[in-house]
Amino acid sequence: MSKQTQGSDWWSCDGGGHTTFSQSGLRCNELTQNWMPSRRGLLVGAGMGLVGWMSQRTALADLAIAPGRKGKNVLVTVFLRGGADSMSLVVPFGEANYYRRRPNVSIPSPQDRGRNFRALDLDGFFGLHPMLSPIHPLYHSGKLAIIHGCGSQDETRSHFEAMSAMERGVARASQGPTDGWIARHLASTERSDDSPLRAVAFGSTMPDSLRGATHAVALNSLTEFRLEGEDADRAQIKMALAQMYKPGQDEVAHAGRETLAVLDAMDRLDPGTYKPKFGTTYPTSDLGNGLKQVACLVRADLGLEVACLDKGGWDTHVAQGSELGTFPGLVDDLGKSLAAFAQDMGPDLGRVTVVVMSEFGRRLAENTGLGTDHGRGGAMFLIGGGVQGGKVFARWPGLEDSHLDPTGDLKVTTDYRDVLGEVLLTRLGNQALRPVFAGYQPQSIGLIKAT
Amino acid sequence: MKLSRRECLQISLGGATLGALGWAGGCAPLAARLTQRDDVASPLPSGPTAPELRLLNRSGFGPRPGDVALLASQGRISYVDQCLAAAQNEPLTLSMQLHRLDALQIDAYELRDLPEDTVLSQLQQAAILRATHGANPLLERMVDFWTNHFNVYGRKGLAAYRKGRDENDVVRKHALGKFPDLLRASTQSSAMLVYLDNQLNHKGIPNENYARELMELHSLGVHGGYTQRDVQEVARCLSGWTLDLQWPRNRGRLKFEPSLHDDGVKTVLGKTIPPGGGAKDLDQVVSILCAHPACAHYISTKLCRYLLGAGPEAARWVEPTATVFRQTGGDIRAMIRPILLSDDLTTGPLIMKRPFDLAVSLIRALGGVTDGGRPIQEHLIKMGEPLYQWPMPDGYPDRTSAWAGSLLPRWNFAAALGRNQIGGTDIDLEALASRGSEGLFELTHGRRPNAEDHPVMKALTHLSDQPKLMAAVALSSPAMQWR
Numbered sequence: 058m059s060k061q062t063q064g065s066d067w068w069s070c071d072g073g074g075h076t077t078f079s080q081s082g083l084r085c086n087e088l089t090q091n092w093m094p095s096r097r098g099l100l101v102g103a104g105m106g107l108v109g110w111m112s113q114r115t116a117l118a119d120l121a122i123a124p125g126r127k128g129k130n131v132l133v134t135v136f137l138r139g140g141a142d143s144m145s146l147v148v149p150f151g152e153a154n155y156y157r158r159r160p161n162v163s164i165p166s167p168q169d170r171g172r173n174f175r176a177l178d179l180d181g182f183f184g185l186h187p188m189l190s191p192i193h194p195l196y197h198s199g200k201l202a203i204i205h206g207c208g209s210q211d212e213t214r215s216h217f218e219a220m221s222a223m224e225r226g227v228a229r230a231s232q233g234p235t236d237g238w239i240a241r242h243l244a245s246t247e248r249s250d251d252s253p254l255r256a257v258a259f260g261s262t263m264p265d266s267l268r269g270a271t272h273a274v275a276l277n278s279l280t281e282f283r284l285e286g287e288d289a290d291r292a293q294i295k296m297a298l299a300q301m302y303k304p305g306q307d308e309v310a311h312a313g314r315e316t317l318a319v320l321d322a323m324d325r326l327d328p329g330t331y332k333p334k335f336g337t338t339y340p341t342s343d344l345g346n347g348l349k350q351v352a353c354l355v356r357a358d359l360g361l362e363v364a365c366l367d368k369g370g371w372d373t374h375v376a377q378g379s380e381l382g383t384f385p386g387l388v389d390d391l392g393k394s395l396a397a398f399a400q401d402m403g404p405d406l407g408r409v410t411v412v413v414m415s416e417f418g419r420r421l422a423e424n425t426g427l428g429t430d431h432g433r434g435g436a437m438f439l440i441g442g443g444v445q446g447g448k449v450f451a452r453w454p455g456l457e458d459s460h461l462d463p464t465g466d467l468k469v470t471t472d473y474r475d476v477l478g479e480v481l482l483t484r485l486g487n488q489a490l491r492p493v494f495a496g497y498q499p500q501s502i503g504l505i506k507a508t
Numbered sequence: 509m510k511l512s513r514r515e516c517l518q519i520s521l522g523g524a525t526l527g528a529l530g531w532a533g534g535c536a537p538l539a540a541r542l543t544q545r546d547d548v549a550s551p552l553p554s555g556p557t558a559p560e561l562r563l564l565n566r567s568g569f570g571p572r573p574g575d576v577a578l579l580a581s582q583g584r585i586s587y588v589d590q591c592l593a594a595a596q597n598e599p600l601t602l603s604m605q606l607h608r609l610d611a612l613q614i615d616a617y618e619l620r621d622l623p624e625d626t627v628l629s630q631l632q633q634a635a636i637l638r639a640t641h642g643a644n645p646l647l648e649r650m651v652d653f654w655t656n657h658f659n660v661y662g663r664k665g666l667a668a669y670r671k672g673r674d675e676n677d678v679v680r681k682h683a684l685g686k687f688p689d690l691l692r693a694s695t696q697s698s699a700m701l702v703y704l705d706n707q708l709n710h711k712g713i714p715n716e717n718y719a720r721e722l723m724e725l726h727s728l729g730v731h732g733g734y735t736q737r738d739v740q741e742v743a744r745c746l747s748g749w750t751l752d753l754q755w756p757r758n759r760g761r762l763k764f765e766p767s768l769h770d771d772g773v774k775t776v777l778g779k780t781i782p783p784g785g786g787a788k789d790l791d792q793v794v795s796i797l798c799a800h801p802a803c804a805h806y807i808s809t810k811l812c813r814y815l816l817g818a819g820p821e822a823a824r825w826v827e828p829t830a831t832v833f834r835q836t837g838g839d840i841r842a843m844i845r846p847i848l849l850s851d852d853l854t855t856g857p858l859i860m861k862r863p864f865d866l867a868v869s870l871i872r873a874l875g876g877v878t879d880g881g882r883p884i885q886e887h888l889i890k891m892g893e894p895l896y897q898w899p900m901p902d903g904y905p906d907r908t909s910a911w912a913g914s915l916l917p918r919w920n921f922a923a924a925l926g927r928n929q930i931g932g933t934d935i936d937l938e939a940l941a942s943r944g945s946e947g948l949f950e951l952t953h954g955r956r957p958n959a960e961d962h963p964v965m966k967a968l969t970h971l972s973d974q975p976k977l978m979a980a981v982a983l984s985s986p987a988m989q990w991r
Contacts, residue, residue, distance in 0.1 A: 063707045082804070094931060105951065119770075138899070138900065139899075139900070202892050213724075213730050214720070214736065214739075215720070215724050215730045216732070216900060216901075216902075217725075217900075217902050219732050230730075231731065240756070258913065260892075261863075261889075261890075261891065261892025261893070261914055262910045262911060262913075262914065263909060263910050263911070263912070263913035263914070265909075265910075267913070268909040268910075269909060273868040273912070273913055274913050275892075275913035275914040276916070277890060277892075281890065281917075282916060283916075283922065284916070284919065284920065284923070285923060286832075286923060286927075289979060290923075293971065293977055294919070294923060294975070294977060294980060296967075297967035297968075297970065297971065297977075297984075298919065298967075298981070298984060300963045300964075300966060300967040301963050301964050301967050301981070301984070301985050301986060302986060303963060304960075304963055305986050307858075307986070308860070308908050308912045309912055309986050309989045309990070310862060310986050311907070311912075311988060312912035312913055312915055313915055316915045316916050319914070321858065336511060354751075369899045369900075370899070372717075372900075374705045374708075374716075374717040375665075375708050375715070375717055392849045422707075422713075424713050424714075424715050424716075425708060425710050425712060425713045425714075425715065426705060426708030426715050428705075428708075428715070430716045430717070430875075431716070431720070432717070464736055
């Protein structure tokens with residue numbers, strides 16, 4: 058089903074219309090055209106890139122006159138730790154070699170009518186993991202875009218190197234600045250009236266993407282984000298903390314002052330009584346709870362701009378399985394949590410963009426333990442009201458053995474920073490992408506709606 | 509003390525052992541004994557880099573009351589050598605408490621009667637008890653280092669049931685020994701085996717998980733010069749090491765199964781491993797890894813950063829430490845001794861305490877006692893470091909940036925401890941109350957206040973009529989977050 062397009066080293070499948078890559082560089086007044094796109098890509102690229110750029114100017118103008126910090130657009134990142142198997146999440150059922158190399162650890166094709174457990178057709182070539190059915194409607198309503206075959210240039214296949222590269226917004230972990238890409242984004246868009254709560258990481262430790270960030274805090278839950286004790290004691294302790302953390306210039310003193318500011322901001326919030334809208338019920342998982350709290354913060358309009366969540370457990374060397382195994386449970390929670398968040402947000406999803414990402418994908422060939430080993434090309438999901446969804450975006454290199462990289466992995470054909478960059482520029486009004494991505498100039502893919 | 513049947517049994521059976529253990533402090537309760545030691549206190553040094561304080565923070569989990577003065581009178585070299593020897597007998601109370609923990613005493617398959625949470629809780633209890641009350645602070649400090657270096661996630665593949673043995677036979681046994689022995693012991697740990705899936709690494713298509721982490725995280729570092737091909741070759745060498753599932757004879761212990769082993773010729777890091785080596789392939793791999801120059805460099809880098817922080821001091825010490833590694837065959841004592849005696853240790857950058865370090869060091873600072881039970885474990889969860897529960901094989905992060913964003917649960921811990929509201933953990937509130945603000949500062953911070961501490965002193969003085977709050981606040985100060 059896949060075939061080579063003219064004149065370039067990348068492949069596309071024209072069966073389902075998922076190869077629309079516009080290659081306009083995201084510079085403000087310059088469209089780079091030093092590429093060889095597919096016919097479709099050329100058409101879309103010329104039109105979309107320009108429109109996108111103009112609408113961006115409008116959006117920025119709006120921001121400039123927006124009063125204070127209200128109603129800001131929000132980025133939510135969900136990092137799937139461990140290297141999520143992109144080929145089970147977004148199934149290339151049109152590839153014969155996928156089923157040859159994975160006799161046991163594959164998701165049956167949507168055309169496999171004999172099976173109840175089978176992929177949900179997206180475009181005749183790719184299918185969604187069946188447990189992602191809760192977000193399938195978002196794809197059809199254009200609020201979910203999928204990017205396949207993406208990743209960093211890190212080839213160590215080490216979790217930590219690959220995560221470090223991605224969280225720092227660099228090509229590979231051995232180079233570039235040590236702070237995180239979200240931290241640099243926040244720094245480059247800083248304003249004097251910023252909320253103390255520009256960024257929240259749900260969890261006990263700060264992810265590297267927020268390393269070096271100001272106005273950022275890590276927390277397990279909003280309801281727990283309070284000083285313990287009697288009211289009178291708390292007031293006194295808080296005053297003493299403010300005194301002690303006031304003068305210092307080190308990381309801990311800074312963090313202490315920000316924590317106290319967030320405590321003040323949270324005083325106006327009663328997360329315990331938050332009622333999701335539109336009859337939404339979140340899964341009780343960490344991810345479900347986390348997204349519920351993001352929704353609470355977005356609704357409360359405290360000036361939140363970025364929320365970072367993790368979902369671990371994707372390092373499925375063993376018993377990844379297909380219908381049975383560890384993978385379906387992970388995906389089930391992912392799908393239900395994301396769907397609940399989108400439903401709860403309702404019209405507010407218009408100012409929210411969720412990015413789901415992982416440090417790498419996994420090897421095409423399954424191993425002897427009904428699992429898969431570390432690979433390369435991954436999948437990213439974008440969900441939001443501003444997303445140009447309903448498509449799988451992929452410069453698909455193909456899965457025949459000769460199309461894989463030397464280790465037998467799906468090649469990385471899209472730099473993950475192209476996805477993040479487009480979101481930052483068009484949804485969060487950041488034009489300084491080159492510093493955020495350590496000198497890399499992200500290319501536009503056309504993932505975001507022109508408004 | 510209420511004892512269960514099993515505990516009574518343990519104690520009566522262990523009577524002979526306990527007698528032989530000896531106990532320097534006699535029969536007085538631990539807390540009382542420690543308070544007595546406080547009486548010998550002489551004037552404390554001041555300033556954030558008080559060298560005695562820094563050394564106690566780096567070579568252990570911080571001072572107990574009186575420790576700073578003791579160190580000052582003992583002298584640094586003598587103290588460090590005493591730490592390195594790690595020959596002090598465990599306090600009797602601690603030995604008794606540890607004997608009551610099934611997770612340390614019983615093999616994996618018999619432990620299966622207990623829920624995973626109970627096993628994990630007991631393992632954490634042991635770690636908290638040992639770090640807080642152990643007699644050999646440097647041993648406990650290095651156990652923290654190696655436990656994270658050879659991280660095992662207790663909630664994967666029933667690894668928790670095997671972790672007690674791993675902690676004793678791998679980490680604690682070799683924490684101050686020779687690195688090749690430590691690495692070798694870890695490859696024989698069934699906890700590590702199941703955590704990194706090697707029981708499914710068979711001849712044919714190998715499972716690379718353990719092979720990769722063995723090189724990337726345990727020995728060479730990710731830039732240690734190995735290739736994907738080396739990962740695959742090491743996986744072939746490790747194939748066949750699996751669990752013996754014959755019950756009850758071997759009860760899930762490690763075994764080498766020749767029929768699952770790939771016995772062909774292999775090439776690891778340019779060295780040929782001839783065919784037919786069987787179980788000996790593993791020894792070859794351990795030898796090749798430990799002899800590789802990257803190993804000395806990588807292990808030294810990690811040790812230096814752990815002890816000296818992320819500044820240029822640590823970088824300067826890497827090469828000298830790697831040289832000692834090469835000269836001594838990876839003798840951990842010989843590697844860290846010069847670092848512990850160096851001025852760089854006391855003048856270099858501060859390192860933010862991880863939550864476990866914070867919890868233990870605050871209890872120690874107050875001369876408190878803990879049973880290490882669930883209530884304090886709950887605080888570790890909230891602060892972000894429930895032990896043996898970091899899912900990824902790299903261990904809990906030690907970067908300041910990873911922890912600075914979650915100060916609030918640390919403040920809440922400090923407040924709960926300062927008000928004596930943590931079940932199973934006790935501090936002497938009355939003694940604290942009688943100290944006044946300056947005395948409380950000295951006790952918690954291990955030094956006299958200086959000009960920079962003015963804001964802290966002001967906050968404490970303001971609360972001088974409310975001792976509970978004063979302790980809570982003193983324990984929440986910025987300085988308490990650093991080691």
